[in-house]
Structure formats: structure tokens, C-alpha cells
Amino acid sequence: MKNINLCIAGLGNVGSALVDLIEKNTELVNFKADLNINILGLSAKNKNKKRIFDVSKYKWFQNPLDLLSVDGLAPDILVELIGYEKDISYELVKSAIKNKINVVTGNKAMLAKYGQELFKIAEENKVLLLFEAAVAGGIPVIKTLKNIIFSNKIKKISGILNGTTNYILTTMELENKSFGDVLNDAKQKGFTSDHESELDIGGYDAAHKLTLLTSLAYSAQIDFNLNQIEGIYNITIEDINFVKKLGYKIKLISECSLIENKIYASTKPKLIPINSPMANANGALNAINIETDHLESLYLEGEGAGGPPTASSVFSDILEISSKSLTKSLGFSYSKLIKFEKFNSSNLESKYFLRVRVKDQPGVLSKITSYFNDNNISIEKILQIPDNDSKSMPIVITTHKIKSSELLSSVKKIADLEFILDKISLIPIEY
Numbered sequence: 001m002k003n004i005n006l007c008i009a010g011l012g013n014v015g016s017a018l019v020d021l022i023e024k025n026t027e028l029v030n031f032k033a034d035l036n037i038n039i040l041g042l043s044a045k046n047k048n049k050k051r052i053f054d055v056s057k058y059k060w061f062q063n064p065l066d067l068l069s070v071d072g073l074a075p076d077i078l079v080e081l082i083g084y085e086k087d088i089s090y091e092l093v094k095s096a097i098k099n100k101i102n103v104v105t106g107n108k109a110m111l112a113k114y115g116q117e118l119f120k121i122a123e124e125n126k127v128l129l130l131f132e133a134a135v136a137g138g139i140p141v142i143k144t145l146k147n148i149i150f151s152n153k154i155k156k157i158s159g160i161l162n163g164t165t166n167y168i169l170t171t172m173e174l175e176n177k178s179f180g181d182v183l184n185d186a187k188q189k190g191f192t193s194d195h196e197s198e199l200d201i202g203g204y205d206a207a208h209k210l211t212l213l214t215s216l217a218y219s220a221q222i223d224f225n226l227n228q229i230e231g232i233y234n235i236t237i238e239d240i241n242f243v244k245k246l247g248y249k250i251k252l253i254s255e256c257s258l259i260e261n262k263i264y265a266s267t268k269p270k271l272i273p274i275n276s277p278m279a280n281a282n283g284a285l286n287a288i289n290i291e292t293d294h295l296e297s298l299y300l301e302g303e304g305a306g307g308p309p310t311a312s313s314v315f316s317d318i319l320e321i322s323s324k325s326l327t328k329s330l331g332f333s334y335s336k337l338i339k340f341e342k343f344n345s346s347n348l349e350s351k352y353f354l355r356v357r358v359k360d361q362p363g364v365l366s367k368i369t370s371y372f373n374d375n376n377i378s379i380e381k382i383l384q385i386p387d388n389d390s391k392s393m394p395i396v397i398t399t400h401k402i403k404s405s406e407l408l409s410s411v412k413k414i415a416d417l418e419f420i421l422d423k424i425s426l427i428p429i430e431y
């Protein structure tokens, strides 16, 4: 039986679920892997907080840095589940790998910003810095890319990488509620906090995860600045109901590909065909589709957050280190990472959905149509939707493929027309 000494910093949703998993599944792990996990020490902010396991059974360290040497013994693996982008999380991980201690973390924010430096230090010190839990919680997408489809050329990765925004969009649709109302409900139920919701709703959390997927897919240097990010702040219940009539759902989609040898990494709301699996990944689920030169579509869907699913991913990294099946944190050497330029997405063509509220007066529809024709924007469908307001009405348009730069400059001009009453919603359509 092989013994692995572990220290865990951070005992919140994931850290506590990890201790619980180790306690409850010890026999299973012993049996399947001849592995005995020994927790040398724990650290969190508040020792007296009630947790789902009995803290008194373990050695407690108020300062997480003290976990790097417990009674003179360094752990085989330090698990970082505190979650700050920098501060103690970064200091702890950096100190551990510099001291030749393997690290497992779920901290996508830290890796998206400082991964480039941290993976280099880990490799120089011949230790692993593993992060399965950092992307899509319980879905094993990192190991899939690193170990299983390693030999494939990745054409595109796209997916729903943030559970909170998916929960909000799904609940808006199912309960016909406004964005603000659903967000307040989510905060009251403890799904998200003020600070977290900014990261989630602004698209930054999904972009952190996409940064890591982009690096694994294209051996790209880990550079958060390659991302183009737009959150879901402007999505209204009207948009959701209109697009449904057109056969679509709105999802916050993160996608990356290599175009003209530049990185296109985008997180923004998109229209997804209503019958596609991703349109039906509802609630807090995450979903990822990978297209490669050998696989037309590899679709993964599951719980992208929550203590137990994420702890299960953390444990898979503990097992990987214990069995030393791979010798590189990223699946290849840090020195192979390539510096790419950011692809200018204004040159990308897409179909678009537009919603505009106009004065309810004769001839408006034909004015808009001729304006679009004059500006070479080809309309696929146009719908005038009556609602309760007698003075105004919404018009919904879907376009044929057009470059976003061309559409945006025309939309700016349309917004100034005297019969346009509101901000124009503009969402690309996935096809």
C-alpha cells in the first residue's frame, strides 16, 4: 500500500467535500489503487466554523504557509482550495512548488492570470501543478484534452462554462422572470454573492476557464488578455421569449479556435438552436463540445460546480500525482507554449439576432427594411410582435451572415433614427 501525505488549504464547499470524500471512500481507494491518503494538516480562515466533517480529528494550521512543513515533514501534495486570484493562494502555491511539493488546485482565476509563471516554476522544480477542478467542476475536460485526445488537432472548443449564468438564463426562461429578479433569488439562495456574481455575470469566470482550455488546445501561452468578454447583463426576458419563437435559446458561450494562426477566445451570449444538446443543458449544468480532426463532436455535460462533483475532480489529480502516470502538468513541457496574437473578431462573420423597440406608427417596418437593404445587410426573418404597449412595439430581425464590424456600424446609425425608442439588442446566432 502506497502512502500519500496531503495538506489541504481551504475548507469551503470544495475543501470540505474533499475531506468528506477521503473519509467516506477510503476503502474504495485502498482497494482500487492500493493507495492510502493521509491528511497531515488543514487550514482555513475560521477554526470554529461548523463543517461537514469533524475538524478536531486533524492538525489545524491558522497560517496556510505552515502546511508546507508539518513537524518537519513536507506533504507529497498541497491542495489549494482557498480561491483568491493572488494573495495567499498565489503565495502558497508558488512556495509549495518552489519547495518541490506537488500542488492540486481548483483556482482558475489564479491560473488564468499567473499560470504562465507558475507552470514554469513547477516544471523547473520537477513537480506537478494539476487543475482538473478549475474548469467545469466535475466534468473531466482537462484530462480528456491532456491524456485522451492528446493526438488530435483541436478545431474548436465551445461550451457553457459558468453554472450561475446558465442557472439565471434558464430560470428567466422557465419562470418568465426578469434578470434582476432571478439574480436576487440566486443571491438569497446562496448560489452566488455580490463579488462572485460580478465575475460570473460579467463572463470573467468563464473566460478564466477558457484561458486554460485555450492553452491546452493550442499549446498557447496562458494569457488572459487573449479573451474577448461580454457578460449577460443586457439579456432581457423579452429577448429570451423572442428568440424562442425563432427556434433558439440564449446561452453564455465560451469558445476558442485558431484563426489565421491567431487565437480567437470569446465569451459572450449567443443564440443556440433549440433542439441542440447544449441548448438543453439547463440550470447550473456545464456543457462542452470539442471538435477535432478525428472527432466531429465530443460532447461533455455535467455538474460544473458544487462541492462533491468538484472534489471528485480534485481527487483525480491526487491519484494522477500518486500514480505518476504523467510527468507534465499541462501534458507537454512548459517550454513548448507558443505566444499567439489575439484574433480580431470584428472580421468574423455570423448570423445575428436584433431586437429593437420602435414607435408604433405606419411605415416603420418598411423604413427599417429599406435601411438594412441600403446598408447591404441581408435580412433572413423580420417579425413585428404586438405587445401591451399601444405606443411602441418590438421588432425582431435575424440577418444572414455578416461581419460584426459592418453590422455594428449600421446598427449605430439605426439607433439614431427618430422612431427607435430603446437600446438595440444584438446577439450572434450559432449555426
Ligand SMILES: NC(=O)c1ccc[n+]([C@@H]2O[C@H](COP(=O)([O-])OP(=O)(O)OC[C@H]3O[C@@H](n4cnc5c(N)ncnc54)[C@H](OP(=O)(O)O)[C@@H]3O)[C@@H](O)[C@H]2O)c1
Residues within 6 Å of the ligand: 009, 010, 011, 012, 013, 014, 015, 043, 044, 045, 046, 047, 049, 062, 064, 080, 081, 082, 083, 084, 088, 106, 107, 108, 109, 133, 134, 135, 136, 137, 304, 305, 306, 307, 310
Ligand atoms: N465551489 C465550486 O463549485 C467550485 C467549482 C470549481 C472550482 N472551484 C474553485 O475551488 C476553489 C474553492 O472554492 P470553494 O467554493 O470551496 O470556496 P469557498 O467555499 O469560498 O471556500 C474558501 C475557503 O478558503 C478559506 N480561506 C479564505 N481565506 C483564507 C485564508 N486567508 N487562509 C486560509 N484559508 C482561507 C475559507 O475559510 P473559512 O471556511 O474559515 O471561511 C474557506 O474554507 C476556488 O478556487 C474555486 O474557484 C469551486
